[in-house]
Amino acid sequence: MITDPELDGEWDTERAAEPAEQLAPRERAAAATSRPWLWALGGVVVASAVWAGGLYALGDKLAAPTLSYRATKNLCADFRAQALSGITGDLHKRPVNKEVSHPAADVATCVLNNNADYPRDFSVYMTVELHKKVDPSTEFGVPSVDDLANVGDLRTEEVPDLGERAVMMTWAGERGLNLKVLDGGAVFDLRVYATTFAEKDGRPATDSNAVQAAAIADVRELMAALKD
Template sequence: MITDPELDGEWDTAERAEPAEPLAPRERAAAAAARPWLWALGGVVVASAVWAGGLYALGDRLAAPTVAYRATKNLCADFKAQSLSGITGDLRKRPVNKEVSHPAVDAAACVMNNVPDSPGDFYVYVNTELHKKADPATEFDVPSVDDLANVGDLRTEEVPDLGERAVMTSWAGEQGLNLKVLDGGAVFNLRVFATTFSEKGGRPATDSNAVQAAMVQDVRELMAALRK
């Protein structure tokens, strides 16, 4: 047990220092005038140490993240959409693909729907962002422009066991769904809009829960395909 050395005498030295000689009045005044400068210097040293320690602690956040995923050259080819296609019908008949490479972010997007030659009833948009300069975790909770357009009609819930973080956002009576995943310096977005969950054109009726489960599975497979 750690005790107060002044109470039990365990920290006494073999020899005690002799009392200092009293200072003359003029010397006492000079010493008193010097003390504020010593305290100020001590404050500067402590503040500098705290500031330096803060920068050291912040270093990991300021450093560029290690990206655990490769840049895709054809996201529509890498995104198989097998689970969603089992519900909506084939989404891959005429996909539209786009990639952008920038020093800060490598991004790719793919747009699909289940009836390519006429208005479909399921529209799918998937995109990936590989952040090479800054950790995307700091902005993960910022809503997208599309989400802001649906303010007042949004419902968001965490999706467990998918990446570092994952959230599912729904709107328009759950006919609009967006799955957003953060993992390894990358952000994955999968957005689905269904004009109807009822049977249509030979497609069986479905529900929002089944579509959400399919979205999670398809994004999980995309992440595995792009993992370095």
């Protein structure tokens, strides 16, 4: 019969297998405890290789992006919203502006309304994030938890020819929309909320397609204004 190979790699087909040597209890214990260490060591090596491979694959995403836009000192002044104002009426009646500078990102927000007092017909929220540490493309286009929980039927579609990538999300009977644009390490996030697109207080009726087109035009103009 065929026996186990000798240590030097040669097969011996003539001699019967010899019984295994009996190990003393202490030696058997040492042999038993040594094997898990070998498997554990192998697992560490494999896990380290997978982790290193993952970092290599994500290298470009983890690296700080090259910013193509400047930080704004007054987003409400830079964001003119002319196309949307043509539909909703003047949106700059009571602008609210805020900027936050952080080692990871510069964030600016502008809130516009077409009515200085309540109730408000149209409200517009414009946010610009300049990411200085990590490429924002890894999570771009993922709806927020609040959106998923509160807006119900959320529809998302790609917007061509706008930045590196752009998506339009609509909800609530198309009376709300969110346009997000990724470009040059920056994320432009525009949200429009309306009580109605029908005629109201002398404002002509409009449709969601016109509001979406106006949102795209206004964000495109803002991107040009902040281009570094």
